[in-house]
Amino acid sequence: MKYIELLIHCSRQGVEAVSELLMRNGISGISVDDPDDLQDILNKKNEYGWDYIEDEVRNRPRTEPVVSAYLEDSEDGRQLLQSLKLQIMNLKSLELEGKFGEEADLGRLYAESRIVDDADWKDNWKEFFKPSRITDRLVVKPTWEEYEPGDSELVIEIDPGMAFGTGTHETTRLCMKLMEKYMQRQDGSLKILDVGCGSGILSIGAALLGADEVLGVEIDPDAVEVAKENVAANHQEDRVKVIEGDLTKGVSFTADLIVANLMADLVRMLAGSCGKHLEDGGVFISSGILLEQKDRTCEAIQEAGFEILEIAEDGEWCAIAAEKSGR
Numbered sequence: 001m002k003y004i005e006l007l008i009h010c011s012r013q014g015v016e017a018v019s020e021l022l023m024r025n026g027i028s029g030i031s032v033d034d035p036d037d038l039q040d041i042l043n044k045k046n047e048y049g050w051d052y053i054e055d056e057v058r059n060r061p062r063t064e065p066v067v068s069a070y071l072e073d074s075e076d077g078r079q080l081l082q083s084l085k086l087q088i089m090n091l092k093s094l095e096l097e098g099k100f101g102e103e104a105d106l107g108r109l110y111a112e113s114r115i116v117d118d119a120d121w122k123d124n125w126k127e128f129f130k131p132s133r134i135t136d137r138l139v140v141k142p143t144w145e146e147y148e149p150g151d152s153e154l155v156i157e158i159d160p161g162m163a164f165g166t167g168t169h170e171t172t173r174l175c176m177k178l179m180e181k182y183m184q185r186q187d188g189s190l191k192i193l194d195v196g197c198g199s200g201i202l203s204i205g206a207a208l209l210g211a212d213e214v215l216g217v218e219i220d221p222d223a224v225e226v227a228k229e230n231v232a233a234n235h236q237e238d239r240v241k242v243i244e245g246d247l248t249k250g251v252s253f254t255a256d257l258i259v260a261n262l263m264a265d266l267v268r269m270l271a272g273s274c275g276k277h278l279e280d281g282g283v284f285i286s287s288g289i290l291l292e293q294k295d296r297t298c299e300a301i302q303e304a305g306f307e308i309l310e311i312a313e314d315g316e317w318c319a320i321a322a323e324k325s326g327r
Contacts, residue, residue: 002073004081005116007066008088011107013290013316016169017100018067018109021087025080026151027069028159034065062108073115076202080180085111101264103292129159134173135180138205143233154208158201174312174319175261175287178203182283182321183209186256193217193255193277194271195247196262200240206259207239215253216242236324248273256281260286264293269322278324283309287319295316 008018015032022030071077086185092109094100131141133153140156141147149155176237179202183190191212192206206214214236218224227242245251247270258274260267274284284306288296291313298308298320306322 004071004073004077004113006069006081006111006113007072008068008113009064009066009108009110011105012065013104014106014109015067016066016171017091017106018088021091022067022069022084024269025084025087027071029070032065032067034245036300044188046099070116081113085113101290101293103290108116131155135177137180137209138176140201154205156201156204156208157234158199158204160299170313170314170317171261171287171289171319172201174317175202175259175285176288176312176314178310178319178321179206179257179259180209182257182285183211185283189213190257191215191253191255193253193258195258195260195274196266197227197242198223198261200230200242202259202261203240203242204231204234204236205225206257207236208234211239214240215251215255216240217245217253218242219244219246247277251277253277255282257283258285260284260288262286262288264289264297265296268300271301271306275304275306275324280324282324284322284324285319286322287317289318289320291316291318294300294320 010018012034015034019030019032026060034215034233034306064319071080088109088111091106095104095106095109100106129142129145131139131145131147133139137152137154138156139147139149139153140158142159143157147155162174183206190211192203192211192214194214194216197203198219200216203214203216216227218227221244224242224244231240231242232236254277256279260270260274262270267289271284271286278284284301285299286301294311298311301322302308305325307325312319312321
């Protein structure tokens, strides 16, 4: 059977925006070829990297990231292809208009397509999703991969799908690492609020780490359903509740710790509301913040009544941990 392979050339920052665009159009079989991932391995950035890499891979020319997806070679598939190409062009226009911030660079956003046979790609995208240790204790793995956890490891089982968040992106890793660290500081029962919970990965991680009660709030109804499915698949329904809603309207939950893996503009906009849903002395962890937006975001968080505890960085991204001062 023939399929249409769609290749979108972008920057590393643009990978997230392109992936979300594809997922909104019902495409979940997405793969990302990022040359910086190979460089991280060559530099042994991660302690769980490979010791041996073939020369053919090592000597591969460095190029920009490419996001790949596959459509049926049918009338519907061709119409979807044209729609996606127009949406990619519109994404570039929005970037040029400054909709993603003055420093945003999503790359070329050049889309090309070709016809391929399913034998060339069927299930190949799954090769890009392997078990990955995200924090000292949390490991994320897709359902089709086997993994034997170590004594202290906790496994989140989650597949790439309609809701963004599989643990592979820097913003999610940063948020999970800070969440694990500051959860360990808390005594007694612990309530967690996950703002913009997406796939539910942070909510599930919080429950596995020992939170007594977790509320995930998400404005996208499709993401809410995906998150609920993921919570059930990880057997955390007794601790995690996911609702469709807006933190600024009708949410009465008060937490000991809040996580918000969003974007810098949203973090700045919601910092005050997060303070209203946090106990005095509680910790607000925000992520999805580009380094060039770090100072502005810290200022907004401080103006909302928080004291900055630390800023963690990974690549061009950062996450901020702040404590509610109680003033």
